[in-house]
Amino acid sequence: MASLDDEDTKAAILDCHVCIVGAGIGGLMMGILLERADIKYTILEKHPFHNPLGSAICLEPSVQPLFRQLGLMDEIHRLSKPFGALVFREDNLNIIGTFSAQTPLDINDRYGGYNRIIARRDLCALLAAQIPKEKIKFGKRVLEVRQNAGEVIIRCSDNSVHHADILIGCDGAYSAVRQGLYADLSAKGELPKQDNAPMGYQYDCLVGVTDPMDPSKHPSLTGKFSEFQTILAKDANCSYWCIPLVGNRISWMVVKFHNKGKKYAEDQLFKHSGWGAEAAELMSYEFRELTTTYGCELGELMDNTAKGSMAKVMLEEKFYKTWYQGRVVLTGDAVHKVLPFGGQGANQCIHDVLALTNLLVQLKSNTVPDIEELFESYFKARSPIGRTVVNMSSRVGNLMNRKGMMNDIIRKVALRHMPRWLSQIINDRWSYDRPQLECIPFVKVPGEFQPRPQKRSAYVPASLLEREPSTTAATTTAE
Template identity: 35%
Template sequence: MEINPAVTFKHERKVMFAKRPKVLIIGAGLGGLTLGAILQKSDIPYEIFERAPEVKPLGSAMAFGASTAPMFKQLGIYDEFVALAKFNDSIQFCNEKRQTEYKMEFPSFPDGSFSSKMFGADGFIVARPMLYDLMLRQVPTDRIHMGKKVLSTKQGGNGVLLRCSDGTEYEGDILVGADGAYSAVRQSLYAELKKANRLPASDGLPLPFSTVCLVGQTRPLTAEEFPDIAKEKCQFINTLGGDRPYSWSTFTTSQATLCWAVVLYLDKESSKIHDSFRNSEWGPEAASAMCEQVKDFPVVSGGNKKLTIQDLINWTPKELISKVMLEEKVFETWYDCRTVLLGDACHKFNPAGGAGAVNAMHDAVTLGNYINALPHHPTAEEIAEAFKAYHEERIPWVQEAFDTSKIFRIMASKTIVGKIIRFCAKYMPASMQKKSAIRFNANRPQIAFLPKAEDKGSERPAPQPSLSAKTPVAEQSAASPPAQTI
């Protein structure tokens, strides 16, 4: 297919066979898989392309609650998700002496209201590999193509063209970049826009980052090895470094494993040192040096045994320990013509707020709704209008999540500002806690073309414009005989 931006066609839908737009999704991360799982429930053709040759069960733990529960229910996987996850109702902040400084209890309040009562679902912690496997199983294997590194993309009035490093080419109507912080789709799109003098200056700047993270997940542990493993609720413990620029967290899982993460906070000088490590992909190659640096950090286990990060490293398979950059940026440009971005490709959060995966999934719900509502044989202009609506609906929530993530990141640091935020959180009045929780859980998007999930929360979800996006009805083809009536 020859893509020519100057070529446009006069769409006479009545003389064309009903055809839904074909979607090419680049990136088989959580965002890309979620969009695939959603489109799988429609009649829209799609393919997913992943540059990695195989799936690796990397990462630590993630928090999910009422904001994703409706989507999981609509996809028919909520009960399975809950079975994989562990109920969580607090974060415990400790110091290097393994002493608890304070405990933040966020789902329940003194007036007796709880998360499930207010928002229709509880909060859970789940190991990232477990959630990834669950979402991977929602997409047929023949829809996912591994080892497909994108070399170039091209778009125009008559479609999109994807070229991969193995010499293969793929055609479609819509190109979705869900390929992470260093998205090849975004880079290709931005190169086109820059050439045409249409790229905002801020979008051309390098991704800023202020932290580096070491993550892992242990083998299944016994209560004798790690007493907190036996507790019914997830023990989410964040330890703050004293005189060193680190914080580290542990999470118990329903699989009796321990997910852990060590975060290094960078200043201007240390940022320059780490600038050579500009690869946001999960991988064990660069992890060994950081393991050595943090091995003596104390760990709270719930027992008398004085464990350290070294014990967690010893219990973790080497291939499951990885080091990752934690960039922070919301890009201005999310789409152009037939190309659109999703998740980390257009907004990268610090994971301290637990908002990255949630917002990628929210992107997928909103984008899926607008793609499904496109008319048959959509023009490039109609596709761009759908992308505009997607951006306008998502950007306020994304910016709010980005700001919240920065606050959580600072809160976990040893700075003066971090101490002030922790003090305010510790003594925040219940009324303010409740107000904050209501805002945090207000966005509970649903898939427009599937039966609605019942939301029993006393606090109603925020308005969702894409929920009114309707599946188009194919117009009668002039080449087809009219339907006979009896």
Template identity: 35%
Template sequence: MPVPNSATLASFVCLGSAMSVGPSVFPAFQQIGIYEEFLGISKFLSHAGAYKESMEPYNPNDYRPMEEFGGYGMRIVTRPQLYNLMLKQIPAHKIHFGKRVLNVTEKDEKVTVHTSDNNTYEGDIVVGADGAYSAVRQRMYEKLKSKGTLPLSDYEELPFGCTCLIGQTKELDPEKFPIVNEPNCQFRAVWGEGKPYTWLLFSTAEKTLCWMVMHHLDRKANQEGIDQRFRNCDNSEWGSFPAQAMCDETSNFPIPLEEGKNHTLAELYELTPKDLISKVMFEEKVFKTWYSGRTVLLGDGAVTAIHDAIALANLFYAMPTRTSQDLTTIFDEYKQERYPAVLESFKDSEMVSKVAEKGIEGYILKFVITHIPLWLWKIGLSKKVRLRPQIGFLKAVEDKGTVVRAVSTSEQKARAVFEKQQQQLDQDHQLSIAVSI
């Protein structure tokens, strides 16, 4: 099954800050042969530190138990580095840039994608993999809405949780910035006092500092964000909104770079190339409609999207035929497997965002996070490593974690087909040897 990849952008744009990656995807990374290279572009995360604006530290969160529970430690990598690593695994001729999807049509057990440059691409399925603003998603939802079969919640406005300013400095001199020479990633967050902001910085394997400034929105600001999106026409790309105003608003926010020394975000802004600073509005929503006909959607967010892709690939591998009925069956199985995990992740994200809220709920959550006993913290970490899916049609890797991983029905199906085929290959090989003798 040939798999071309189409992207709206004319070229690959590497924007963004850093992200945490851990046991939930590393088994798959090992299977496809990128784990060792990933170690070289990332840093181990042992603790996540948080501070008051006075630079008084809260109790740090210890992530080292994840290595025992899930078989791998948590690591921090810059978004561009991870994307470039994954991009290298795809043959260049299978990626087409500058393609904007206008329509998706189905006929005679085939699906056709029509793009704005008057080209068409025919295949068995279409996967919308570019988030909430995916053109594939929009076209699919428009058709379902016209038929009256799209749930109301799926075409309601996306709620904006926060606006986020992100960037990555140039490579820094370790003598001036000793933090970049630390062997482990230095993750440091500051919770604003009396202001709806949280800001973070991460040291990277590139001797840079990635940073992120989050402005948590109330209901009024949320609506203003929706209005702004329409004024700017498109919020789906990184850097859609001017970042300079937010830089100016937050430049005097203190940051914990060195103990006993005063530093502010302004220093990081000055050290960051302007084309690597972007501002984006983060929307969080769990859609109910994941597929229709021969079109299926992946979730947003790095780990969620990877897990979705693994589940789909496993189901495609085990699929007996390519009929529309078989596709509907596996798309439904895909949603049944992934929806509970996506919903759980969404709820976790909602809880974290409430830490920055004013009032008693935000205060209680902040207190709990910074005073949680280690035994209870470990219970939480152990739950986060249960999802460690593997690619069922590749050689399995050893499961090293002490926490039993969750059962993946898609992986089991693919594994059964894969092992049956391997047995047949072994039998054929033995037969050929016997005939030769």
């Protein structure tokens, strides 16, 4: 482990240049953490600006101590609403069941905070604002990645070439970094068969966030909590979701089912993926007349959504077995692509980049064997949960969307008769670890159920040493 007394090791950390591909939630959070750890980095993002597409993101209690530690929790509170309930309904709006954040178990009392519901664009804007402008390079679509014993060489579509000691792929489901890495491994016959198999694709999805709506017409929008309204429209072969956000806006989403298990080759999927607005309008006509609980049809919400910010996207799922090779490592959707129903995509990519940063500050040297040893620790720590969330999101997707008597029974039992003890066991499992950045001071974690103790790193970033000399003493547990 790097220590403050070991000048060589410290120099190796500080001289390491990291290239992050993708300025989504994972890439931006990775940048913030490297900034705090005083590790040099550059972010390359293919879009010419921050992509405003998307709907709502759920930040669960397990990531909130990190936001608190980074001094961002007040802003998160300002920009988000606490999750109150998911009300599940039939076509005629009759309630099938309700999943509540307060009964039978109050999530805030037990874990020190409710899940926070925030527009994806607001979260990205908040994260991006923490990163010096010159460190994010927009309009850089990564096309090719090559590596040798000494460095990684990255070529972008504008013919620019970038060099780094370590490359972190935070570039989502169709990761170019992953494709480059896998092509090399495949050529050497070292890629597991599963990693070559196509992603599972069962749903098409149409999403948007309205402009502010009139609260006198829709009083429920002013409520403290965000109450999800999910309607299973059996005749239209879809489910649709309305989620109130801060600022009297509604995040909405239509999920259309396909045959279970339909599989497409990655290049076929890629052609139709990408959160593009083009196909969105066409798909919207199919669902405009669906009735919402806001006393209007879905079409009215679509009409209140800024032109071009409605998006059609394919929902895929897949867990990849290969997470790194040499100087290149993958995170987030690039290695565990989940369906959005369990609300895990953003949380798990944040946990990935945090685990990676906590290891990076301990990097012994800038050589491939030491870097690979570190990546192996990251893989061992994060891949079991990555596999679990992919399986879980698939099951939750079935529970929330699938037709049939068996699914109806499971839905009713799960939503109406969940005892407190079972809810507590399930939620405790997700809250054993609420990790923080180990090289800056820890913050107190609220809630009656405390996380497992976390070790402080012996490494303290130079900027922190200059600012707060008293924080150099390593503590062993979260305060």
